Amino acid sequence: MRFKVKRIKLSTGWPHIAILERSDATALGLHPVDRVKLSNNRKSEIAILDVSSSSDLVKKGEIGVFDELSKAIGDVPWVKLSHMPKPASLEFIKKKMEGYQLTRLELLEIVKDITLRNISDVELTYFVSACAINMLTDEEIIWLTEAMIATGEQLSFRRGIVVDKHCIGGIPGNRTTMLITPIIAANGLLMPKTSSRSVTSPAGTADTMEVLCEISIPVHRLKSIVKKVGGCVAWGGEVKLAPADDQIINIEHPLSIDSEGQMLASVIAKKASVGSKHLLIDIPYGPEAKCRTHNAAKKLGEKFLWLGEKFGMNTHVAITDGSQPIGNGIGPALEAIDVMKVLENHPEAPLDLKAKVCYLAGIILEMVGKAQEGQGFELARATIESGRALEKMNQILDAQGRKIWHFSEIKLGKLRHTVRAKQKGEVSSVSVQAVSEIAKAAGAPLDNGAGVYLYKHVGDTVKRNDILFCIYAVSKGKLDLAVQELKKHKVIGY
């Protein structure tokens, strides 16, 4: 049967949802959550059906399509509808919930259906949940990685050495990628970096880079940018390398879920998809970090080494200090300012961030032979201090689509709440979790000008009435939430 396409200007997040008017659905024997195929002369798409309770939104003879599906079917006036059986993936998801190991083909089928937006939010949640609770076996991790690579686009460069880095996250302010990329590219290597938006933190690299330039870059543009300037920092969701991963991250967000097997698979899949041959993994550890102890970080590092090597990458793991936030700013705009200050050799540049970046970039430079052993740190530092890293960053920003010319143009939330010291002392701790929760309550990362700016770090001396930190928000409601959150924590110990 033919239906007139009615476009409903509303996003569903990611699944393909179509709506029929009740009497049309009844006539066809169709019900909510049934799968339907929409086809026209050119192509077809599978969608999950919803049924409208009245004819206000979707009239008899019409099929309502939400944004995602609307884009996918293209600019057609009508479609034919047919029934589809439930995807086999649902049985496989249930099998994983029941604790059985999935096969290579079953995982490929699930990942395909995720990529084709052929399973609903609820169904995907069961998959994410089963993988988080029952965990993935080593074989499943390899097969999931393969499936994520196979269902996405892939990059390759005829000339040059491709390197990449990844941090497992969890430490607010740890915005090293935006500094390492220009350092590495300035030294003649290729770094086609794709980053996620935040899952559990107040800012992801993609959120922070977005303050400075465009980050939604299709794969062919990303390739030409890297060929031209040597590096880029793009949002992985648009690049469509291992795209299933982005949909999984969406579903993980509401409960801040982070499961090891899924994380390993998605990191290695993204890196393999850009054709990287050298990979550095940064694993911070600390009492409130994702890895609580050096030993836990070491174990996770071994998993990365194992999986990276399986996919043909020269992999190196750096276990770093995650006992306090890195840099001063927490939140996209505040972190972008920190990054630019380091590149400009500005007197307010956070030196802890600069030191960590030189350490990590140094390892990469040594891994590929650009620096002698023990000389990587110095080469990285020289690249910053000579202004070569800033020059490269400017080339990257121009190539991606610059939004601002200087960090002084970056807008911060206008509503502020300043916390001052009640007595003098020496700072003994800055809570990673407290800073993170307060910045999130204030609206980061979605309000990019929101967050926390730290004036004190561990070891600093504090006088009575000194500013300890400042909260930024864009609305009174969010600032109030952040101040409420503040009361639950001890942010700075002194």
Next chain:
Amino acid sequence: MRFKVKRIKLSTGWPHIAILERSDATALGLHPVDRVKLSNNRKSEIAILDVSSSSDLVKKGEIGVFDELSKAIGDVPWVKLSHMPKPASLEFIKKKMEGYQLTRLELLEIVKDITLRNISDVELTYFVSACAINMLTDEEIIWLTEAMIATGEQLSFRRGIVVDKHCIGGIPGNRTTMLITPIIAANGLLMPKTSSRSVTSPAGTADTMEVLCEISIPVHRLKSIVKKVGGCVAWGGEVKLAPADDQIINIEHPLSIDSEGQMLASVIAKKASVGSKHLLIDIPYGPEAKCRTHNAAKKLGEKFLWLGEKFGMNTHVAITDGSQPIGNGIGPALEAIDVMKVLENHPEAPLDLKAKVCYLAGIILEMVGKAQEGQGFELARATIESGRALEKMNQILDAQGRKIWHFSEIKLGKLRHTVRAKQKGEVSSVSVQAVSEIAKAAGAPLDNGAGVYLYKHVGDTVKRNDILFCIYAVSKGKLDLAVQELKKHKVIGY
């Protein structure tokens, strides 16, 4: 800030969803999945926010509300909006995912938020999934039961003995409730039965009863019906006894999830909420039943006895034969016809269904002393054969709101596919799972005229070309799906 209410005629399933136009959301610092409070002079409701990508659906200054939220806020032209923090329930759900036991208060908080429609589909899925995979401890089962009772309405009767029964399900055609209720009520007891719609089967009792009469009965009407005629069979979702359960069932549907702790809690909560003092639990077992062995059925029975007694109910467990479907019809309309044929002592009445009903009703009659030990079965049979059960059923149908006057008016799917014997033999098996899957593929229970009608049962002799069974569907697409499903199974062995 004040917003004009724009009602969007679309159901969300159950959560309360509100939509703002993007620039309004940005101005307020609000983002998708944020919680907002909508309030007017009279009342307030919490909703989960979505943001519209254009102004077609929801304009600047408007707040779009979907059906469920629209009903809840009532007929008001405008609402004020304010931020709400994320509910604490989300942390408790995550705790359960991580394998920890929840406290009584944490479970109460989660169940409250489910009842208030204050958590999203995805968030509820994590809860259901964590309970299914990590299982509930005995204490958690008790606390979940308490929480479900506390968040719903409760019934009590000043006079009369209240009895109830429950079957764990899984056997197609096993429509005993609709026969036991009139038998019990005809013998002077009270049976305020609330039933679910199907979760994993081709028909639930609510789906089947709906073929004959109204089943959406608010709690005060249910009470007056039972006071007047002694019994009723209503849909639990409308009665709002332990309403959290219905939302959980919705989420379980796409993957046909059925987890023991949640099932125990929801059954006992419903029974305690109607004030039942005597409870019979029917646990069928068989190679394709929910309980595979007699031993598994016994173990589950012990759990029901334990939890029933904890909530002050005289509980009895009947372990019954679940090796083949019960009755002839599978699917709401076909099962309703079977039920009415038994009550009318019709020559085509399925005798296996009648025998099982007399056995179960007999136990209840003995439990409360209406029959001497060993005499219950005969009393139940006499209640049917004298016509007293039919008379009582007619009173119940009239009281609930009758839809048909005789089973011959019930409409079956017009599209049929008949399967005949290829050789002669004796029927050795009828597959519970095959019949169930085929009836579901044909459209049951949502297409109530769809399903399977069995002409042969275990032990019957078969001649070549005899009809074995017939598939009913309301559309060509669904009939095709059922015929495809048919190919995967051995339905009848002979």
